Amino acid sequence: MTTIFHDECKCAVCGHTHTYTVMGSTNSFGYADLDFRPAGMQRRTMHYWLQECPECGYVSRSVEDEPAIPREFLELEIYRTCEGIHFESNLAARFYKHYMICLETEKVSDAFHSLLHAAWECDDCGDAENAVLCREKALPFTGRLAELDARNAEAIQVIRMDILRRSRHFEELKAEFENKTFEEEAFEKARVYQLELAARKDEGCYNFGDVLDD
Ligand SMILES: [Zn+2]
Structure with a gap:
């Protein structure tokens, strides 16, 4: 089973404290998809993979992680609007923002996987157009x-x-x-x-x- 708990975390960018839901453990029994999307309960835990500060918009595995980008980056229109992409799901937008931060800080693997995760979430909520868009952006990586x-x-x-x-x-x-x-x-x-x-x-x-x- 998936265990979750609540944790108060202080954002490393703006200092705002917020209660996040954190995943303790889960399972991925069963066959993964052909792009290694996990099976089992882990498949439905994407909500807990990233934290997004409601105050400044910083996205990271933990908002307590020291950011490699300045706060000004998070205030850019291009970041706040996901480069103008209208995602049907806030979670997909969160993965996309994480991709933008990773790209900016040259974390190639994380940038790639964030795009893939955004595509998975788009798949789940029927946002076919943006699922394709995220995959096309992931290809060159x-x-x-x-x-x-x-x-x-x-x-x-x-x-x-x-x-x-x-x-x-x-x-x-x-x-x-x-x-x-x-x-x-x-x-x-x-x-x-x-x-x-x-x-x-x-x-x-x-x-x-x-x-x-x-
Ligand atoms: Zn913040």
């Missing part, structure tokens, strides 16, 4: 990420395949991955499965259970 994190380079390519397909870049997916092979068996099966889905222009959400049972 994958090359750099694979370089920075050689150990997980294959996994990052697996995520890239799913992002390409779910943002309807079917031809690019085919061109890029048709002649590739992955060492890890589950990833190789995912590649074959993704190409089959792309061939029938299927942009739906699938998990590793679908791949391995196929």
